[in-house]
Amino acid sequence: MKKLLVAGLLxxxxxxxxxxxxxxxxxxxxxxxxxxxxxxAQWRERLCALLPQPCNVQQLGLYRARGATxxxxxxxxxxxxxxxxxxxxxxxxxxxxxxxxxxxxYVASLKKEDSEGARDTRLxxxxxxxxxxxxxxxxxxxxxxxxxxxxGGASFDTADFVPLEGGKPAQEGIPFSCFKMIRACFSEKxxxxxxxxHDESNGSLRIAYGAAAKxxxxxxxxxxxxxxxxxxxxxxxxxxxxxxRFTAKTTERADFCGGPQ
Numbered sequence: 001m002k003k004l005l006v007a008g009l010l011x012x013x014x015x016x017x018x019x020x021x022x023x024x025x026x027x028x029x030x031x032x033x034x035x036x037x038x039x040x041a042q043w044r045e046r047l048c049a050l051l052p053q054p055c056n057v058q059q060l061g062l063y064r065a066r067g068a069t070x071x072x073x074x075x076x077x078x079x080x081x082x083x084x085x086x087x088x089x090x091x092x093x094x095x096x097x098x099x100x101x102x103x104x105x106y107v108a109s110l111k112k113e114d115s116e117g118a119r120d121t122r123l124x125x126x127x128x129x130x131x132x133x134x135x136x137x138x139x140x141x142x143x144x145x146x147x148x149x150x151x152g153g154a155s156f157d158t159a160d161f162v163p164l165e166g167g168k169p170a171q172e173g174i175p176f177s178c179f180k181m182i183r184a185c186f187s188e189k190x191x192x193x194x195x196x197x198h199d200e201s202n203g204s205l206r207i208a209y210g211a212a213a214k215x216x217x218x219x220x221x222x223x224x225x226x227x228x229x230x231x232x233x234x235x236x237x238x239x240x241x242x243x244x245r246f247t248a249k250t251t252e253r254a255d256f257c258g259g260p261q
Contacts, residue, residue, distance in 0.1 A: 025209040025219050028137075030063035030074050030127035039088060040095070050097040052080045052104060063127050072098075078124045081107050083139060083164075101164050103141065121145055130161055131209055132170055133218045138163050142176060145260060151183025151197075156259035159205070170218070171248050175225060178203045178257035201257045203227035223247065225254035 036043045043062060048055035056079035063074040075084040085098040107123065126140035140159040147154040159176040160169040178201070185197035203225060210220030225244045246253040 025131040025211075027131065027207070027209075028065060028129040030065055030076070030129075032127065033062040033064060033073070036062040043095075046093060046095050047075050047084075047086065048077075050086065050095065051075070051077055051082050051084060051100070052102055055080060059124075061127070074127075076125045076127060078122075080104055081123055081125065081141065083125060101139070101166075103139070103162060103166065105166055106141065106160075106162055106169075126159065126176070129164075130207070131219055132161075132163060133212060133216060136163065138170055140176065141169075147259075152181040154178070154180040154257060154259060156256060171221065173251060174205065174223065174248065175203070175251055175254040175256045176205050178227075178259050180257040180259070200230040201227060201255075202230075203255065203257050205254075221248075223254075225256075227255050227257065 033039070040046060044057040044060050047060060047062070048057050055077065059078035061076045063076060065072065065074055071087045071089070073086050073088060075082075075086055077084070081103040083101045083103075085100075087096045087098055088094060089096060103125075110123075122144040124142045124144065126142055128140065129137040130140060132138050138161040141162050142157045142159055145156045147156075156178045157176040159171075159174045161171040161174070162169045180201045182199045183197060204227075206224040206226060208222040208224070210222060212219055223246050225242075225246060227242050227244075229240045242255065244253050244255070
């Protein structure tokens with residue numbers, strides 16, 4: 001139930017944005033390919049072969065950048081953590097690697113910083129590019145923590161925005177999305193009489209990009225957290241919605257579905 005809500009921008013993948021003088025920067029969104037098997041029944045194995053090894057074929061996603069040419073695709077991999085631009089040729093095995101961004105150094109730095117007893121997280125890449133400055137882009141590396149409990153569960157995503165060229169994240173530990181479902185019925189009578197037996201909450205990040213202070217300077221990122229709550233007795237509509245602005249230094253202002261930060 002997680003949704004990535006970012007504004008799209010029609011630009012060449014991994015290239016600087018083609019913007020009119022007054023245009024504001026925005027994220028470039030990748031749309032998932034609905035039926036990649038129709039392109040190539042062995043697309044996972046063949047695309048994995050183009051990535052750093054070892055590569056987990058089950059941790060691949062195939063996408064298209066909005067406005068891309070018909071032959072251009074984007075591969076997002078969680079194992080290894082990488083993004084690749086590939087081209088699809090006419091031949092059955094016609095996948096060609098155009099550009100690779102390997103974030104294994106970033107993953108290695110996390111392992112060095114990991115402390116004993118740290119919460120287990122799953123890493124993945126959000127399907128978008130985020131503008132850091134003119135001609136400079138970042139990926140959102142999602143750190144996902146999942147919780148399971150009787151009659152419910154939760155998932156919490158925080159993001160490190162890592163430049164395509166690698167190196168230290170431009171922004172770290174930013175609440176990105178969350179979903180939480182808690183059981184609200186405990187007796188046989190409640191299960192028979194209640195229309196909905198769970199309390200649910202759903203939150204997501206919005207980013208607005210202000211103009212740079214001077215040419216080449218970073219864009220001014222402005223964060224807004226939007227969260228909706230669905231109590232047990234009102235399952236069909238969000239009975240409360242909050243919108244909170246925060247900065248990289250005040251991430252605790254985002255409720256984050258009550259999850260860890």
